[in-house]
Amino acid sequence: MGQIVAFTGNTAIAEAMRQINPDVCAAYPITPSTEIMQQYSSFVADGLVDTELVAVESEHSALSACIGAAAAGGRVMTATSSQGLALMWEMLYIASGTRLPIVMTVVNRALSSPLNIHGDHSDSMGARDSGWIQLYSENAQEAYDNLIQAMRIGQDMRVRLPVMVCMDGFIISHSIERMELLADSQVKNFVKEYIPHYPLLDTDHPVTYGPIDLQDYYTEHKRQQVEAMREAKGVILEVAEEFRALSGREYAFFGEYQLRDAEVAIMVLGSAGGTAQAVVDELRADGVKAGLLKLRVFRPFPWEEINQSLGHLKALAVLDRADSFGAFGGPVFHEVRAALMESSHPPKVLGHIYGLGGRDLGLEDIRRVYRELERVARGGQVNQVVDYLTVRE
Amino acid sequence: MVKFMEVRWHGRGGQGTVTAAKLFAEAMLGAGKHVQAFPEYGPERMGAPLKAYNRISDDPLTVHCQVAHPRIVAVVDSTLIGMVDVLEGVPEDGIVIVNTANPPSQVGEKIGAGMRKVFTVDATRISLETMGRAMPNTPMLGALARASGEIGLADLLVQIQKNFGKKFSQKVIDGNLRAVERAYEEVQGE
Numbered sequence A: 001m002g003q004i005v006a007f008t009g010n011t012a013i014a015e016a017m018r019q020i021n022p023d024v025c026a027a028y029p030i031t032p033s034t035e036i037m038q039q040y041s042s043f044v045a046d047g048l049v050d051t052e053l054v055a056v057e058s059e060h061s062a063l064s065a066c067i068g069a070a071a072a073g074g075r076v077m078t079a080t081s082s083q084g085l086a087l088m089w090e091m092l093y094i095a096s097g098t099r100l101p102i103v104m105t106v107v108n109r110a111l112s113s114p115l116n117i118h119g120d121h122s123d124s125m126g127a128r129d130s131g132w133i134q135l136y137s138e139n140a141q142e143a144y145d146n147l148i149q150a151m152r153i154g155q156d157m158r159v160r161l162p163v164m165v166c167m168d169g170f171i172i173s174h175s176i177e178r179m180e181l182l183a184d185s186q187v188k189n190f191v192k193e194y195i196p197h198y199p200l201l202d203t204d205h206p207v208t209y210g211p212i213d214l215q216d217y218y219t220e221h222k223r224q225q226v227e228a229m230r231e232a233k234g235v236i237l238e239v240a241e242e243f244r245a246l247s248g249r250e251y252a253f254f255g256e257y258q259l260r261d262a263e264v265a266i267m268v269l270g271s272a273g274g275t276a277q278a279v280v281d282e283l284r285a286d287g288v289k290a291g292l293l294k295l296r297v298f299r300p301f302p303w304e305e306i307n308q309s310l311g312h313l314k315a316l317a318v319l320d321r322a323d324s325f326g327a328f329g330g331p332v333f334h335e336v337r338a339a340l341m342e343s344s345h346p347p348k349v350l351g352h353i354y355g356l357g358g359r360d361l362g363l364e365d366i367r368r369v370y371r372e373l374e375r376v377a378r379g380g381q382v383n384q385v386v387d388y389l390t391v392r393e
Numbered sequence B: 001m002v003k004f005m006e007v008r009w010h011g012r013g014g015q016g017t018v019t020a021a022k023l024f025a026e027a028m029l030g031a032g033k034h035v036q037a038f039p040e041y042g043p044e045r046m047g048a049p050l051k052a053y054n055r056i057s058d059d060p061l062t063v064h065c066q067v068a069h070p071r072i073v074a075v076v077d078s079t080l081i082g083m084v085d086v087l088e089g090v091p092e093d094g095i096v097i098v099n100t101a102n103p104p105s106q107v108g109e110k111i112g113a114g115m116r117k118v119f120t121v122d123a124t125r126i127s128l129e130t131m132g133r134a135m136p137n138t139p140m141l142g143a144l145a146r147a148s149g150e151i152g153l154a155d156l157l158v159q160i161q162k163n164f165g166k167k168f169s170q171k172v173i174d175g176n177l178r179a180v181e182r183a184y185e186e187v188q189g190e
Helices: A009-020 A034-045 A059-072 A082-087 A089-095 A122-126 A140-157 A184-191 A218-247 A272-285 A303-310 A332-339 A363-377 B018-030 B104-111 B125-131 B137-148 B153-165 B170-186
Strands: A004-007 A024-027 A050-054 A074-081 A104-106 A133-136 A162-168 A178-179 A252-258 A265-266 A290-295 A297-298 A313-318 A347-353 A384-386 B005-014 B034-039 B048-058 B073-074 B096-101 B117-121
Touching: A004 B018, A009 A034, A009 A074, A009 A104, A009 A140, A009 A162, A009 A184, A024 A034, A024 A059, A024 B048, A034 A050, A034 B048, A050 A059, A059 A074, A059 A082, A059 A089, A074 A082, A082 A089, A082 A122, A089 A218, A104 A140, A104 A218, A133 A218, A133 A303, A140 A162, A140 A178, A140 A184, A140 A218, A140 B125, A184 A218, A252 A303, A252 B137, A265 A272, A265 A363, A265 B117, A272 A290, A272 A313, A272 A332, A272 A363, A290 A303, A313 A332, A313 A363, A332 A347, A332 B125, B005 B137, B018 B048, B018 B137, B018 B153, B018 B170, B073 B137, B096 B137, B117 B137, B117 B153, B125 B137, B125 B170, B137 B153, B137 B170, B153 B170
Parallel strands: A024 A050, A024 A074, A074 A104, A104 A162, A133 A162, A265 A290, A265 A313, A313 A347, A347 A384, B005 B073, B073 B096, B096 B117
Antiparallel strands: A004 A178, A133 A297, A178 B034, A252 A290, B005 B048, B034 B048
């Protein structure tokens, strides 16, 4: 058993980074991820890590510097939130298209305008098509565990893609929770020595990064990124298995809770998963066949496995902590609903938007969703397929 | 179903209320419990009313929603009474602990405590006498331990010693331990 501590999500991430000891961190701290780099810079100043910490003048520059350092052959990490991620936008695609396994913690926060510093998934959901692997964390423990696993997933030669590790701003980043650490040596052995691939600094074998790539080969290069995402699925499970052997903690594409014989279920990602779990316990005690799917991996999207896990339900509600304005529901909802079309008898699928700008999702809000699902499962009319869960109207 | 205890702290920016919630969580962690501690995040201003929360359980805690019905409320600054509803969501069998020189009956009447148990302790005076500074947060931990019965004095002192040992001089630690001990002894219940 590792050391038991009471850490905030941000401290858990900074601690994991110290144990990973990357070559380069370039960052421009932003709320609510600020503490990660604040604490990490202390580790650098105290000589606890060998990292070259690059303080830059914007998030665009932060990711640009990360890309340069990764292309040069370094193991590279950073962290950001919200507007910071938004400012990185064009560089996100360059990191993934150039196949640089940068690992970035995204402390999820709402996007302006109006200005809001609290947690929702608008930032990382907006980056869902940028070619980064995305892992979501329910609590500080998962954020820590995900970050360590992300190193191995991204750097695997079958993948070679950047990875975002997401956790909910404030709700997880600033809350103290009990968690278990691995020993420094365990993390060091797990993430392994970083082997650069075609490093710019290998001047005996000069290479070019980022050349023009027109009608002749651009499509093939994009197709290779798709292939890398497909390969990532197997790698994510392999890494999870190795991590289980090390820590005793189990990870997969998602966590299933009371799903096997469930008739109704909620699917959610991030910190709300555990809150929904408490409601499932209540409902099960009352004899309701309620279940829960807590999504961990959103990119690559594990649609076949989701189908297998949820295909037998009568009714499902997908909870999105981000909206896709003008679309048919939130981003997770429409992908799950599309995936379930491959089932022989797909359940009724409802979509709820919740928790924007940090609005609380209470136990009673979740109970209400399950009540509605039970009604629909018994053949009741679906009043609105997509709806807001907690809003004044 | 996972059973847990919820605590809400009321204080003002600069009084160490968030630190008190953190210390309580760390002490309970040391005593083998599963813990959460989180402030209500808003603009941080010296003197402005703020709230912080704890969840404590024997089993792993999974919920991440706000604390709506705390059974225990700790009021670090009694000037907040009348300004903020310290009883909001507190059940009838709840406990309210207030930092004040006034007796519990008087405070209970003022806040309309009804069936809820009221405890008072002069944490500010205790901190002045033991530490030479108005830092009511650590003595409030002693009062909380006594009123809630969740952790014994000896256990609490061991945890605080362990926690402070890494950060402070023995003189500071001794002052804090004495403050916790005195608050534990001096807290008055109805």
